[in-house]
Amino acid sequence: MQSLAKLLEAALFAASRPLTLEELASLDPTAGDPAVRAALAALHAQYGDDHGVELVEIAEGWQFLTRREYAETIERAQFALRPRRLSPAALETLAIIAYRQPVGRLEVDEIRGVDSGAVMDKLVERGLIEVVTRGEGLGRPLLYGTTPPFLEILGLKDLEDLPRLEELSVALRRPTPVDEAE
Amino acid sequence: MREQSGFVVELEKFSGPLDLLLHLIREDEVDITDLPIAKIADQFLSVINDLGLNQAADYLEMAARLLRIKAQMLLPRHLGDDEWEDPRAELVRRLLEYQQIRELVDWLGHAAALRAERFGRGYEAPPPDAPPAPLQIDLNDLLAAAERVIALIPEPMLHRVVPRPLDVEGATARIQALLAERETFGWSEAVGPQATLVDVLSTFIALLELAKRSSLTLSQPEPFGPMVIQRAIPREAA
Numbered sequence: 389m390q391s392l393a394k395l396l397e398a399a400l401f402a403a404s405r406p407l408t409l410e411e412l413a414s415l416d417p418t419a420g421d422p423a424v425r426a427a428l429a430a431l432h433a434q435y436g437d438d439h440g441v442e443l444v445e446i447a448e449g450w451q452f453l454t455r456r457e458y459a460e461t462i463e464r465a466q467f468a469l470r471p472r473r474l475s476p477a478a479l480e481t482l483a484i485i486a487y488r489q490p491v492g493r494l495e496v497d498e499i500r501g502v503d504s505g506a507v508m509d510k511l512v513e514r515g516l517i518e519v520v521t522r523g524e525g526l527g528r529p530l531l532y533g534t535t536p537p538f539l540e541i542l543g544l545k546d547l548e549d550l551p552r553l554e555e556l557s558v559a560l561r562r563p564t565p566v567d568e569a570e
Numbered sequence: 571m572r573e574q575s576g577f578v579v580e581l582e583k584f585s586g587p588l589d590l591l592l593h594l595i596r597e598d599e600v601d602i603t604d605l606p607i608a609k610i611a612d613q614f615l616s617v618i619n620d621l622g623l624n625q626a627a628d629y630l631e632m633a634a635r636l637l638r639i640k641a642q643m644l645l646p647r648h649l650g651d652d653e654w655e656d657p658r659a660e661l662v663r664r665l666l667e668y669q670q671i672r673e674l675v676d677w678l679g680h681a682a683a684l685r686a687e688r689f690g691r692g693y694e695a696p697p698p699d700a701p702p703a704p705l706q707i708d709l710n711d712l713l714a715a716a717e718r719v720i721a722l723i724p725e726p727m728l729h730r731v732v733p734r735p736l737d738v739e740g741a742t743a744r745i746q747a748l749l750a751e752r753e754t755f756g757w758s759e760a761v762g763p764q765a766t767l768v769d770v771l772s773t774f775i776a777l778l779e780l781a782k783r784s785s786l787t788l789s790q791p792e793p794f795g796p797m798v799i800q801r802a803i804p805r806e807a808a
Contacts, residue, residue: 483674500668
């Protein structure tokens, strides 16, 4: 194996989170992005079918993850456990924030029809959303957005991986500014 | 009046009034954009009444909104009136929007379940659930506990104005008499039987005074244990 690929393999093995292309490229400043990309592709191919782990593109980075077919056995042995499922309220709130970010609490409350403060506090605590900026309106409300851990727990490469609204059966345009002013 | 056969709903299953409304609309298989508002409003009200969940402000607010729309729909309007705005429009818009969110929830839930089947390195067992909050009692329990504590207080001394001055001299004499008899004795003997608050205070001041004069020593062998009073070893005459 090419030495750069080996270096990347070692780093990805050592890290317990996805490493971005930028982080991986910093390991060897002389290599350059195209070489790192090529080495990642080679690694990915090498871990194709013959290994219990595979190299997965996730959360704007790369990470070694176990293959799905072993999930149950590993969990039964309690070497690792699946994370607890998110509640419907948490998923609703995440969906709204993912598509409307940056978005304030009032808008989330409005769309869900219920007070979402407690749910949002928990999501902040879990690191799935964060305050990204402040709004222009009265009191300059805190506006929230999703974080890399959000992509991580959903196994998404980036926000583009989310379904496009047109793909849903209930197609609905984003409200125009006129609607919001109502 | 209403035709809901075997219609049982647990409100806890719904994440809010919009979720409940969507559920009712699906049950009735009605067109969301041409909402039979009177029917849906009645069903909504009966659900939140049946469940006695009148404290849920979000549900009540929606109930009020539905009734207002229902009333607006009943107002007569002129044929061909272009100015007429469907009072349901805003609610329909919100319902469609919420329906879209629910569809995304399904998608996100599925994605999370798939991701959960792959483990990364550095797994750490989740921390055990936090112990329950130390105080989980209702007002009645609290009042009962307070009553038990109050019952243990011998007399409501706090409300009484005590006209008697402290009898420090008397207490001093009593303690000196005890010292003459015995080398050590306890607080309860010093203060005497059926002591009043005044006795306690008098004795305490007398003890401190005598300790200052080196007639006795005060000690407490263990924290919160009874106080031991000991006759002081007479000092060599200076």
